[in-house]
Amino acid sequence: MGKPRTRSRACLPMLRAAADVLRCLLFAVAMAAATVGADSSAASPVILATVCGARTAPNPEGFDVSFVNTLELIYQNVTRSGFGAAASGSGNDSVYGLGQCLAYLSPTDCQLCYAQSRVKLPHCLPADGGRIYLDGCFLRYGADNFTAAASDTGDAAVCSNDTAPSAPAFAAAAASLVRNVTASAPGAKGYYYAATASASAMPSGARVYAAAQCWRSLNATACAACVASARNRVVGRCLPGAAEGYGLNAGCVVRYSTQPFYLPANAGGGGGSSTRHIIIVVFASVLSAMAAVGIAFIWTRMRRRRDHLHHDDMDGSGELIRAIAASQLGFRYQELRKATDDFNQINKLGQGGYGSVYKGVLPDGREIAVKRLFLNTRQWTDQFFNEVKLVSQVQHKNLVKLLGCSVEGPESLLVYEYLCNTSLDHYLFDAFKKNALDWERRAEIILGTAEGLSYLHNASEIRIIHRDIKASNVLLDEKFRPKIGDFGLARNFMEDQTHLSTGLAGTFGYMAPEYIVHGQLTEKADIYSYGVLVLEIITGRKNHNSMASSAEGLSLMALIWKHYNAGTLMELLDPNLREECSEREALKVFNVGLLCAQASPNLRPPMWKVVEMLGRGDRVLPRPTEPPFIDVKGSNANSYGSGSSFSLKSNSDKSPFSTNQLSVSGVQAR
Known part of the structure; x- marks a missing residue:
């Protein structure tokens, strides 16, 4: 494609304007919902x-791995019971952790609060300890076992800037109530006690609310000492002037407020709550219709003005649109709509975080796969152009081929070659379909995926990190040959760059620990994901769901590492393969998977080396070191589906994560 810098680039600003219209209207819906009394749980803690x-x-490197292990262990328990304490690692790499939600949070709000704390606490690294207090939950890690500590030098009081009503009367009522709840908490269930009181001389109906809670790792004596210390601190520093105050100790939290913070948001709401919900729904429906009209209007103007406007977009996307329209890559929207029978659900092949995929048949009989992008955030333009730019520049037998796209209709569509056997996960994790995956086919899938990744990392004109290698993104043709698909999260990597700093995106269970902790992206993250995938292929088990099927409640990583050290890896080989391959062949694949999934990114082999290892020959492979996440125990709470991807921005206090539970990554999405 030529790049004449003076040519018109009107399309991208109009695309972004459409996204902005929808974003603003949806924001108006959210604000209106808040105005009429929407559930307060929608706000980030x-x-x-x-x-x-x-x-x-x-x-720091070993400590980071233990840190991620510990927080994952805590998560398994917090989602089940609201409290978790755990430890992992040894020696200088030991990390202890504790997380707890206050008892008045709902299970959903508890998970949201923990997710926010889990995103923010890594900002303390590489410090060997840190804690974070949120409005409703607490999370802490450290190199030493602190779980029985009631108080320490990090204890503090936080007072609001709002002035208390009738300060003297309020202060007396608040101090008395705080003494009451802190005296009762050590003997209460879960060390939690809350109460309310009125105060004389305060405005009619005015009340004060208070609660105290100790972490479950304390005993009753330590709890009593903790709440007493926190009570003295918050009363001494926040009263009489502040309308709200928190005593934040190592082992407990004490809070008072003029607001009923520990009561359900709709307590006492009765019929008013239903009325508010009706108003919200009606208002949202009206604004959604306005959004649709607004987007249609902007798209119409975009088509009319494409040949007349001469704005200059910074990334050349307008030029890309014109080049697509003028080339054989351009498809008409109506043609694709007809090919998919108006995106009939019968033709739906799958769904991801940024769009759904449908089977289509063109007038000439060619079968295609049409990816229909969601228009729910401004990110859709970035994902669309990212995928078109990157995939159109790479060609390899193990990468899905982009046939074209549509940029002229009311939504953006990507057109790929149709692969009749869909994705690897449809076969690998199905008890009946997996019979089609004999040893020869699995070996070809493992090698072909490695060759595709090696091309992306080393051989293409631009270095590309895929960021979402998993079974559902490995597609299979009629002969079960693998092709890597879904480049919506991929990023190109300049030759002089050591890493990319990005918002977290991918699928839990496949994400490398250094990427989760620091958000620093290199091709080593893809290699880790590939290692997990290899181990799934040879065992026939899902990594993130494997705990439920393990008698010991171990994750797949933990189970494989245990059998590796015991010399019994063949016991984990998929039973369907035991008569089809030699022990030498199977152990080589196990070894390659473990080498790629090592905790230290520096020890993972580059993909070109992996391809070499998988080739013929009896070369001796290096001994792998311990993978991460082997301390994770099982739980009935499986909030992160193994097939769901997600994207998470860790630099915003407003939204701890952005998830999409549609494909199923993920924190589930994709």
Whole structure:
């Protein structure tokens, strides 16, 4: 494609304008819902305080791995019971952790609060300790076992800027109520007690609310000492002037407020709640219709003005649109709509975080796969152009071929070659269909996927990191040959770059620990994902769902590592393969998977080396080191589906994550 910088580039600003219209209208819906009394749980929990340790971990890389393991262990328990304490690693790499939600949070709000704390706490690294207090939950990690500590030098009080009503009367009522709840909490269920009281001389109906809670890792004596310390601190520092105050200790939280923070948002609402919901639904429906009209209007103007406007977009996307329209890559929207029978659900092949995929048949009889992008955020333009730019520049037998796209209709569509056997996960994790995956086919899938990744990392004109390698993104043709698909999250990587710093995106269970903790992306993240995929292929088990099927409640990584050390890996080989391959062949594949999934990114082999290892020959392979996440125990709470991808921005206090539970990554999406 030529790049004449003076040519018109009107399309991208109009595309972004359409996204902005929808974004603004949806924001108006949210604001209207809040105005008429929407559920307060929609708001992200407020961060009250963050305390990071002064010492640096002696071995930051090993400490990071243990940190991720510990927080995952805590998550398994917090989602089940609201509390979790865990430890992983040894020596200088030991990490202890504790997380707890306050008892008045709903299970959903507890998960949201924990997710926010889990995103923010890694900002303390490489410090060997840190804690974060949110409005409703607490999370802490450290190199030493602190779980029985009631108080320490990090204890604090946080007072609101709002002035208390009738300060003297309020202060007396608040102090008395705080003394009451802190005296009762050590003997209450779960060390939690809340109460309310009125105060004389306060405005009619005015009340004060208070609650105290200790972490479940304390005993009753330590709890009593903790709440007493927190009570003295919050009463001494926040009263009489502040309308709200928190005593934040190592082992407990004490809070008072003029607001009924521990009561359900709709308590006492009765019929008013239903009325508010009706108003919200009606208002949202009206604004959604306005959004549709607005987008249609902008798209119409875009088509009319494409040949007349001469704006200059910075990334050349307008030029890309014109080049597509003038080339054989351009498809008419109506043609694709007809090919898919108006996107009939019968033709739906799958769904991801940024769009759905449908089978279509063109007038000439060619079968195609049409990816229909969601228009629910401004990100859709970025994902569309990212996928078109990257995929159109790479050609390899193990990469899905982009046939073209449509940019002129009311939504953006990508057109790919149709692969009749859909994706690997449809066969690998189905008890009946997996019979089609004999040893020869699985070996070809493992090698072909490695060759495709090696091309992306090393051989293409632009280095590309896929970011979402997993079984559902490996597609299979009529002969079960693999092709890597879904480049919506992919990023190109300049030759002089050591890493990319990005918002977190991908699928839990396949994401490398260094990427989860630091958000620093290299091709080593793809290699880790590939290693997990290899181990899934040879065992026939899902990595993230494997705990439920393990008698010991171990993750797939933990199970494989245990059998590796015991010399019994063949017990984990998929039973369908035991008569089809030699022990030498199977152990080689196990070894390659473990080498790619090592905790340290520096030890993972590059993909070209992986291809070499998988080739013929009896060369001796290196001994792998311990993978991450082997301490994760099973739980009935499986909130992160193994097939769902997600995208998470860790630099915003407003939204701890952006998830999409449609494909199923993920925190489920894609």
